[in-house]
Amino acid sequence: MNKRAILLVAAGLLIFGAIFAVKYLQVRASMAARAMTAPPPPTVSTATAQRETWSVQLHAVSTLRSAQGIVVSNEVAGVVASIEFESGQSVAAGAGLIVLDDSIERAQLAGLEASLRLASISLARAEELRTQGSNPQAELDAARATRDQAAAAVNEVHARLAKKHIAAAFAGRLGLRRVSLGEYLAAGSEIVQLESLDPIYADFGLPQQELARVKPGMDVAISIDARPGRTFHGTIEAIDPKVSTDTMNLRIRARVANPDHLLSPGMFASVDVALPESLAVLSIPATALAHSPYGDYVYLVEHTSAGTVVQQRFVKAGPRRGDQVAILDGLTEGAEVVSTGQMKLRNGIPVRINNAVLPDNNPAPAPVEG
Incomplete structure (x- = not known):
């Protein structure tokens, strides 16, 4: 019985060893095959x-600014009677923006115009009598002075009325409206931002040693992060005659056409000045x-x-x-x-x-x- 058990154990060990040997050889063969098969090159x-040959360029950074830009405000106080614009609207020069209540001025104007008509009639009568020698020169002079005073009073009210009608000083684009209908505005209240957008200016600085290389009329290329892939072209319009004592840089202004209004004041821009060198x-x-x-x-x-x-x-x-x-x-x-x-x-x-x-x-x- 013991001999039989020993034989069975020996047979099992032989079988296990054979299986292990076969698997070992298979793994070795697989590893060798993989080693011989290199990955494809990238x-x-x-x-x-x-x-x-490249043209020589000078690089600078700039903040764009409008050729004209203001905060529209009222010169005289009053209550907003009419608002004649929308936020973001483009307007022509002279376009009406707001009207302040002018009922008092219009009433005053009616009375003063009546006084002017009466003074004009009195002056005409005094001139006629003077030609006939029926009145002294002093009466004619007094009538003429009265007429002139009445005309001046009418003109004064017309001027006050004009100040109640606030209009765009130049063509441009309006910002956000800052007033409401019926609101009382003290003199100098902010009504809306107005900016002219075409052309637009790019003001930038260059080291003072570049003064001899940069001239008005030179071409510049403008690029901004807000318009990737776009380059805007302009020309140098003016160079400040004084070097900045803070940065020791020349202040230079370039004029850039902006018909599509893709550029806005305040944008940060990169400026390249093309020099006549290679x-x-x-x-x-x-x-x-x-x-x-x-x-x-x-x-x-x-x-x-x-x-x-x-x-x-x-x-x-x-x-x-x-x-x-x-x-x-x-x-x-x-x-x-x-x-x-x-x-x-x-x-x-x-x-x-x-x-x-x-x-x-x-x-x-x-x-x-x-």
Whole structure:
């Protein structure tokens, strides 16, 4: 009985060992097969570093302001009798905005106009009598003075009436209404903001050493975050003759056409002044430039007998123009660099190039109209 049990145990161990050996060999074979099957190389697009000539530009920041902008207010006190505008409305110069109650002035005007008519009749009679020698010159002079005083009183009331009718001083766009019908307004109360929007001004500063390079009439390009992809063009209109003692900068004003009212006063803008100079640069697509704590770098493509590989190359980047960036050091003309797909790369790995779809590479991209 003991011998039989021993044989059964031995047989079981042999079977278990055989199964373990088979599985071990299968796992080893699978691991070897996976090791021999390398993952496909990452796919990238590439671009060539090109020698180009760029115009020289000066960069500045600006806050846009209207050519004319005021808070409309009343010169005389009164109760709002009529409101003749809507918030946000565009108005022409002279358009009526509000009317203050003028009933007292109109009543005064009626009485004064009657007095003026009577004074005019008296003057005409005095002139006729004077021609006949029936009255002294003093009476004629008194009648003329009375008529003139009556006319002046009428004109005064007309002036007071005009001040009760508040109108737009210039064409522009109104802001939010700040008064209500029937409200009593003290003199100088704020009624509504009025801003002229076309043209619009971009005031900016440049270092004083640029004075000799910047002249009125030079072209400027304006861009704002609120209008991505759009560039607005204008010209330098004036340069302040005095340098700011706070910043030591020149104050410069550019005039920018704004027929569609896409720009608004108070917007923060980026300004580029085009100078009549040129700069030879080595340019690549801005998408090819990557960043690290150690500096800017690109992946340089190398075609070897073993295949296509990439090498990390640190470079010194310069100014940007649209979709391009200038490389000041680290690349040579004609060098092929990875333009998209850098996130999956590391130094020395093979890659597959597919340039069917390339990133934008335009130094002056045009806006896409929606």
